[in-house]
Amino acid sequence: xxxxxxxxxxxVDHVVFHFVPAQGKTLxxxxxxxxxxxxxxxxxxxxxxxxxGSAFEYDQVFxxxxxxxxxxxxxxxxxxxxxxxxxETAQ
Amino acid sequence: MxxxxxxxxxxxxxxxAIVLAIFLLQAPAIFAQIAGISASKAGAPMALxxxxxxxxxxxxxIRQRTAREPIVQVQDENHKPVAGAVVLFTIKRGAxxxxxSFGGGATLAAVTGxxxxxVAKGLTPNALKGAFTINVxxxxxxxxxxxxxxxxxxxxxxxxxxxxxxAAIGAAHHVGLFGAHFWIVAGTIAAASGAIVTTLVVTHQNxxxxxxxxxxxxx
Numbered sequence: 414x415x416x417x418x419x420x421x422x423x424x425v426d427h428v429v430f431h432f433v434p435a436q437g438k439t440l441x442x443x444x445x446x447x448x449x450x451x452x453x454x455x456x457x458x459x460x461x462x463x464x465x466g467s468a469f470e471y472d473q474v475f476x477x478x479x480x481x482x483x484x485x486x487x488x489x490x491x492x493x494x495x496x497x498x499x500x501e502t503a504q
Numbered sequence: 505m506x507x508x509x510x511x512x513x514x515x516x517x518x519x520x521a522i523v524l525a526i527f528l529l530q531a532p533a534i535f536a537q538i539a540g541i542s543a544s545k546a547g548a549p550m551a552l553x554x555x556x557x558x559x560x561x562x563x564x565x566i567r568q569r570t571a572r573e574p575i576v577q578v579q580d581e582n583h584k585p586v587a588g589a590v591v592l593f594t595i596k597r598g599a600x601x602x603x604x605s606f607g608g609g610a611t612l613a614a615v616t617g618x619x620x621x622x623v624a625k626g627l628t629p630n631a632l633k634g635a636f637t638i639n640v641x642x643x644x645x646x647x648x649x650x651x652x653x654x655x656x657x658x659x660x661x662x663x664x665x666x667x668x669x670x671a672a673i674g675a676a677h678h679v680g681l682f683g684a685h686f687w688i689v690a691g692t693i694a695a696a697s698g699a700i701v702t703t704l705v706v707t708h709q710n711x712x713x714x715x716x717x718x719x720x721x722x723x
Contacts, residue, residue: 427590431611432714439711444611446590446643447716456721465723474717483712490613492590500609 414503416471416489423457423467425449427492430473431500435485447473449491549580552589552649554642557621562655564604564629571604571627574653577620578642585620586644593624594639602634602657616642629657 414430428447434440456462456469477483491498555577562572578589593612597603606612607626614622624638638653 426588426615427613429590429592429611429613431594431609433610434711440714441711442714444592444594444641445714445716446592446613446641447719452719452721461723469721469723471719471721473719476715476717477712478714479712484714488609488611490609490611492613492615494615497613497615500607500611502609 414473414475414487414489416473416501418469418471418491418498419467420453420457420469420491420493421467422493422495423462424493425453425491426494428452428471428473429490429492429497430475431488431490432484433486433488435483438483438485440483445475449493548645549586549647551581552586552642552644552647553579553583554591554640554649554651555579556640556651556653559624559638559653559655564627564655564657566629566631566633566657566659569628571629572655573627574624574638574640576622576624576640576642576651576653578616578622578644578649579620585616585618586642587616587618587620589616589620589622589642589644590614591616591622592639592641592643594641596637596639598632598634598636600634601632602630602636603632604629604636604638604655604657629655633657633659 416428426449428449430445430447432440432443432445452471453469457467462469486502486504488500488502490500557575557577559572559574559576564571574593576591578586578591580586591614593606593614595604595606595610604627606624607628612624612626614624616622622642633656635654635656638655640651640653642649
């Protein structure tokens with residue numbers, strides 16, 4: 414997944430993914446929460462991030478046990494100390 | 505009057521030094537207790553539990569499109585509030601189709617404040633009567649806990665929604681998303697040396713499994 418976003422305070426504590434199965438399919442994994450501090454901390458401390466303010470592109474790989482067509486949509490929410498972002502959906 | 509170099513005065517000095525040393529050794533613990541800081545707050549808790557403060561057995565008014573926002577408190581093994589816990593609220597549609605959403609989404613993430621409280625803001629019922637559930641997962645590092653909140657959508661003028669809690673997390677949109685896309689990557693995915701991340705994975709018995717691969721952040 415490629416996620417484009419920003420964080421005014423230059424920190425993302427958690428990234429929450431919610432997987433919606435395609436019609437007629439089932440997913441045993443519905444939600445994954447990733448520790449964003451480990452990913453975004455080094456990024457926001459890097460000189461490269463200074464050139465784009467608080468914006469970022471976050472690429473996250475997920476491995477599926479079956480064909481990727483079982484996934485109908487993925488919802489993404491970012492969380493930092495100020496709260497959570499709006500939920501964005503990729504289909 | 506005791507002479508300056510008398511054995512009695514020296515003994516008193518030694519006793520005072522010993523008492524002072526004991527106090528200084530215990531001072532951090534004393535000050536920590538005064539400040540209300542528990543050991544579990546300083547580090548990761550050994551266990552978590554979720555206490556449902558509001559929203560359980562709530563009746564949501566379909567006509568008014570209002571719902572009782574779930575409010576939970578995450579506590580550690582000593583029943584002390586846990587700050588900074590990630591709480592994931594996931595709506596599960598009821599058997600008759602009754603459900604709700606968080607601004608159109610089925611999932612909402614929140615982080616507990618110093619009081620250990622997280623609020624699932626923006627809950628709106630759909631138009632179908634009946635019961636549905638909200639799964640709640642809380643995590644701190646590798647420690648997790650879960651709970652289930654049951655609510656019912658009804659057509660009634662008597663039900664009212666709760667006012668927004670002052671314990672709500674701070675203003676949204678200080679962190680935002682421009683968009684998200686996913687695609688299938690053909691071939692083998694190279695295992696780059698990414699950061700070590702901790703994850704909370706919610707799984708069910710049937711269906712395809714999803715595991716976390718490499719993640720990178722760039723300008």
